[in-house]
Amino acid sequence: MGKIRTAIGLMSGTSMDGIDVALVRTDGEARVERGPFLGVPYDPAFRDRLKLSLEGAKSILRRKQRPGELATIERELTLRHASAVTEFLDRCGLDRSSIDVVGFHGQTVLHRPDDALTVQLGDGPLLASETGIPIVYDMRANDMVHGGQGAPLVPAYHAALSGTIRDAKLPVCFVNIGGISNLTYIGADGSIVAYDSGPGNTLIDQWVETYAGIPFDQGGMIASEGKIVPELADLYLESPFFTAGKRRSLDRNDFLPPSGADAELADGARTLAYVAAASIIKSAGHLPVTPTLYIVCGGGRLNRTIMRDLADLAARQNADVISAEVAGFNGDAMEAEAWAYLAVRSLEGLPLTFPGTTGVKEPVSGGILARP
Ligand SMILES: Nc1ncnc2c1ncn2[C@@H]1O[C@H](COP(=O)(O)OP(=O)(O)OP(=O)(O)O)[C@@H](O)[C@H]1O
Ligand SMILES: CC(=O)N[C@H]1[C@@H]2OC[C@@H](O2)[C@@H](O)[C@@H]1O[C@H](C)C(=O)O
Structure with a gap:
């Protein structure tokens, strides 16, 4: 058994709603003890700046480039992560010296797997000096260097958790419905198959933000009052993404929201909730065996309309x-x-990704270590 470390993971996902902070004690292999969690929402003004940064990032050709406002936003984002760590430690009554490592995802602003280009804003050395804790960051890049899609990376953690699922036998399929959705199938023999499965909440969020002025459809209430517009659903579900021979990871902008002319508010929300659910089932069709159990994580599990359709x-x-x-x-x-678990794996030089998860040529580790 390897050394047990105490790690904090920091995630700012494609929904751009805030920073998730979680603590895990792990050897980076089968031993996982889950600790406390804190969500630190972004204020609307910063969220708007992050969204604007997606536009600025479109001109990036090399991953270190930070055109326009991006360098300023990256610094601010990193300082917000440092504050989130401090708030987390204070609330949990923990001293920073008790944390061995922080896994820092940063904010994806551009993801072009076809060009082996993925960009996460997040300054690891700055976070290390602000927190006084070693930081592992930039965990997607090495996968791409070795021919992988750069995402998803969570499957290695799903695999570790699969041994601890209450009342369940393998095979099992974890589904994350975040801004984008992804799934991880763990076979009875422990084999892992994983990939992005389609648009999750991001289309719904953009739709209700534009036409109702709210950031998301709480509980799927708006959707629950609408009806599916089949032609609109088909526009998404007939995308070549679902039928391509090779599974491809997604950028937030790979699927764009409908226009106001396409549907009424509730019908649009209803249709996009259905698209989120149907995308998962369509994509699951590429798994080696049809799953018998889906375990749903991510904010989309709180949208009752998505969950009913799924x-x-x-x-x-x-x-x-x-x-x-x-x-x-x-x-x-x-x-x-x-991200906490992966940071420990990175310190141990263990693989973060596998041919079955990102299509990487061989299992590879990843991440850069920044010391305070
Ligand atoms: N109570 C709720 N009802 C309905 N939807 C919700 C609720 N709470 C969160 N969501 C949805 O979940 C989204 C956030 O989900 P999550 O934090 O899992 O995404 P993320 O981690 O940013 O994305 P990704 O996994 O793609 O990186 C919100 O933008 C919203 O659409
Ligand atoms: C490039 C990038 O940030 N991708 C995210 C995004 O959000 C969900 C899906 O697309 C997933 O592939 C990935 O995040 C999760 C955390 C992952 O890598 O497992």
Whole structure:
């Protein structure tokens, strides 16, 4: 058994809603003790600046470039992560000296797997000097250097958790419904197959923000009052993404929201919730075996319309859908926990990604260590 380390994971996902902070004690292999979690939301003004940074990032050709405002935003984002760590430690009554490492995801502003280009804003050395804790950052890049899609990286953590699922036998399929959705299938023999499965909440968020002035459809309430517009759903579900021979990881802008002319507010939200659910089932069609159990993590599990559609579609294949909590996990903390776990794996030189998860040529480690 390897050394047990105490790690904090920091995730700012594609929804750009805030920083998730989680603590894990782990050897980076099968031993995982999950600790506390804190979500630190971004204020609307910073969220708007982050969204604008996606535009600025479109001109990036090399991953270190920071055109226009990006350098300023990266610094501010990093300082916000440092404050989030301090707040987390204070609330938990922990001293920074008790933390061995922080896994820092940063904010993805550009992801072009076809060009082997992925850019996460986040200054690891600055975070190390601000927190006084060793930081592992930039965990996607090495995967791409070795021919991988650079995402998803959470599957190694799902695999570690799969041994601890309440009342469940393998195979099992973890689904993360964040801005984008991704799934991880763990076979009865422990084999892992994972990939991005399609648009998650990001289309719904953009739709209700533009046409109702709210950041997300709480509980899926707006969607629950609408009806599916089949032609609009088909526009998304007939994308070549779902039928391509090779699984490809997604950029937030690979699927764009509809225009106001396409649907009424509630019908648009309803259709996009259905698209989120149907995307998962369509993409699961590429798995080696049809799953019998989906464990759903990420903010999308709180959208009851998505969950109802997902349960209905899965039932047609005799599969059950449960939220992460029913399986004994915290569906909000999963990605931040994963970044803590991956940071420890990085310190140990263990692989973060595998041919079955990102399509990388061989299992590879990754991440850069910044010491305070
Ligand atoms: N109570 C709720 N009801 C409905 N939807 C919700 C609720 N809470 C969160 N969400 C949705 O979940 C999103 C955030 O999910 P999450 O934090 O899992 O995404 P992320 O980590 O940013 O994305 P990704 O996993 O793609 O990186 C919000 O933008 C919102 O759309
Ligand atoms: C490039 C990038 O940041 N991708 C994210 C995004 O959000 C969900 C999905 O697309 C997933 O592939 C990935 O994040 C998770 C945390 C992952 O790497 O497992």
